[in-house]
Amino acid sequence: MIKKSIWIYHLNTGGCNGCDIEIIDVLTPFHDAERLGVKLVGSPRHADVILLTGPITRQSMEKAINAITAAPDPKFIVAIGSCACGGGIWYDSYATVGGIEAFYKILRERGVKPPKVIYVPGCPPRPEAILHALAYFKGLASKKIKKRVFVEK
């Protein structure tokens, strides 16, 4: 999906640090994501992939939208952890938006085209799982589940 080196930007939208620390763990020599050409960058303007953690709190939402719109196209989001994937334990709290789906709804309402998203569930996901997502962008690994839609009758 991405031919050149993947530059990643880490966007914490209210995560508890569990996923954030595992992301750093992926970048340190033990797991060594840099061998895949992955580089952590300090600005969303340089990023190909945004690693999003946390349930998107009300306070961080506007800032998260700014960061996502600042990233150049084509861009991808990796929703890391249960919170980012679906709001996690905070899905219905008054202080959070509640996961990437609800967040994308707000983005669409505002006329921002939401980037394609890859889900990495877990609380926190293992470093290997995050590495798997990054390897997917390089075509080294395949998706583990297919999209299925269930309709209530």
Add this chain to the structure above:
Amino acid sequence: MRILRLEEIENPELKEIYEEIVKRFGDGILRSELIAGNKLHLHVEKGFLRKVSSHIFDELGAFYCTTAGVDERPLGGGFRAYHIFSIDEKNLFIVVSAEASPSLPRLPSIANDVQGANWAEREVRDLLGIEFDGHPDPRRLVLPDDWPEGVYPLRKDFRYDLKEVPRVKKQYPMRRPEAEEYVMPIGPYHPALHEPEYFRLYVRGGRVVDAEYRGFGVFRGVEKVAEGRLTYTQIPFIAERICGICGFTHSSCYCEAIEEASGIEIPERAQYIRTIMLELERIESHLLWVGVACHLLGFDTGFMHCWRIREGVMDLCELISGNRKTYGMNLVGGVRRDITEKGREKALEYLAKMRKELREISEVVSGMSELTARIKDVGILSKADARKLSVVGPTARGSGLKRDVRVDHPYFAYGKVSFKIPVYSEGDVWARLMVRVEELFSSADIIEQALEGIPSGDLMAERIEIPVGVRGLGVTEAPRGENIHFLITGAENKIYRWKVRAPTYNNLPSVPIMLKDESLADAPIIIASIDPCFSCTDRMVIVDEKTGEERVLGAEEILRLARRGEIR
């Protein structure tokens, strides 16, 4: 309700303190009770709140812990604020509370006498709408900027899952820079680690003259969710997700509070297991911090080595609990998993290896004059300031305050092990680094002793009944310092009020003091030196106020400048 009689108090030191308080403020005390033998609750008349609080803080030498606001209207009262103080050397807690009327909630502010209460009172104002008269800085603290005035989420008539609170356009009011002053924002997003937080530094010629903080980007409404949706046995799991680094200390603290409130005796083996897990967590957290500190100082080799050593403790935790983080081992009344013989062997093996490797790396770090020169005499927090703000944990111990909950208020198996508490009086970044490095060795000592002395037996208490309407106070020593959970139990297997105070809450207000008159290049390491759950390798924006010209420094550039120890 009634006033406690003197004969009812067994502890002679508490008796003396209580006698003095009754003698001086007798008329103002409406109600008093003693919980768990060492926690004195005083319900005082509004007008006496300041006097009683400053008596406890100034004359009794107590430290301020936190303030919990409670909506007691459904219980037939008004709004109540509980100010919690701890007298460390005597293992006592004094909780002073006053009630505000339900129609117009107002209370006198104690923040002028007890500086540490500044934030906590602002939080109570945000969440419950109690106005504190005479508060020095009544700005918003925890709620988002776009939250409308007059909507108070912790009131009982607010639904925890109400998402349709309207968004208002409002900016958080911050001090305008004066002439010759530059504003240097740090945040809200950081390239390397952690949370959306925002520091605003006021800079004059490369020197920091003032700093302001606007954080709480991670405010997820934990307390309300727990009150609204979760049962007693589910809360340890949400408590563990308060922090992904020191989550176990939160779930332990919650369990401690509930167990104390309902008089549950947990089996000794469970106490030892909790102690061991808490210390493993401390090792993991401190190694993380030492690594990040090395990174901020430009010593990336040290960073990588610390994280390599840390990988062993993560594997060990996975072996014991089944997960690298968020262990999910605590339940009210005990623990869910045992430490097996294999876990014990692996732990001892790891600790021996960690000691050796850590000794090597700490020798390298302390021998590098270019590194120590960057942290000695930098970011000083004096003992007096530390006491005034009631800072906790390694931040306090680096400033010469010998405070450690593990010794002052022993819990779980900490009373049965012996260990060294490092205290440094310098108060600089170096002292805080050394405290943490030495604590790593103490933690290894504790785990080894606990693994040696762990008795066999059950993991869960047999009888678990939680009465309605009792108060509990749990205190643990998190890697960053004293962690406090205050709770009131409720009906239908749910909690009525749960207040969480993490250590960084007390430590962050000390950062502006540390930053004052320091070089801008040292700001990242000073902010990180309290281990504020985030490291600060940030991008910064320099705005020239006179010309309005904006210059953005990238993370790389800032790091390069910070490492060189200068800034253009």
